Amino acid sequence: MQSIRKSLWAVLAVSLLVGACTKDEQNVAPTDDNEAITTAILSLTNTANTQEIVTATIENLNTTPDFTKATLNLKANATYSGGIQLYDKTQVPTLDATLEIREKANEHLFVYTPSTSSLLTVTVTDKDTNPAPGPYPLGLTFTLKAGTAATGKLKVQLRHQPNAKDGTATPGTDDLNVDFPVVIGQ
Template sequence: MVKKSFFLSSLLSSVLLISSCKKDSVEAADENELITSVKLTFATGGITQTFAYADPDGDGGKAPIIEIINLKANTTYTMTIEILDESKNPVSNITNEVSTKRDEHLFVYTPSPASLLTYSYGDKDSRNLNVGLTGSVKTGATATGKLKVQLRHQPPINGKASKDGSITPGSDDVNIDFNVNIQ
């Protein structure tokens, strides 16, 4: 009887152990994109200006080239962003991927000082959350400062959207500080 009880107890423990080791549904890794170029295009009154970030060899190696953004004071611009991976042949336009996966991406534009300019989002994802591929920029008075441009990659976790409209979830695909002159 003790042998039978021990056997049943061992069998039950094994079943419980095996069932408790069941893995949660984990999605395939959705890695950050390699981005070697970022172009910000500002348009107003028929005039278009593009300012670029270029890091052809990626992180490490040579320092990136970051153009200074020069804009007019107290002016409203339409702004678009283009992001590329020029390490591939042909060049990979990451802008298209971000547009396709807009539910997983958020551009964040942070001026310093805050009075330098104001960014307003012009596009939304399927849940009506901001994306930032296009928008408008209203410059302030004559000043100098910085514009931090971040692309937050916010993929789903365990089948649930992580993007919640804030900068918190995810990781940076892009994190660039452009110097800005408002004249």
């Protein structure tokens, strides 16, 4: 009987230790994870002709990207007002990641980089609410000035910069890094 009690106490002690270890593992400090993005949509409106709307979409960014609807077909020397929308279609219902980025504007920065400087000029038009020396650019909205007839690419990066945003692309990691093909016609 004595040996059974000792065995029960030993089992109880081990159970408590295992439970304590599991509890400690669950108390890890939360992290500020990158956004999950499966779909990126650029929408542009010609400022001289608001009936001309250009949309480019890249799907399946989490697996094998689909570029079949990704080309930006622009008019030479035209100026466009633009915006970007991001979604996570792995969620049910689909998660509009754009809303979360807007809510966490002080942690995000969109960087738009044309393959050559003569192809496009992109100017971010919205800002976050970071205190001085901010506010800093955000990039959910922008203007885009097309150059002369040419082809190239527009790299779109969403930089995730919690506690590090300084208005430059350097700090942080990429939530999104994708190239949209660009065709500028006459």
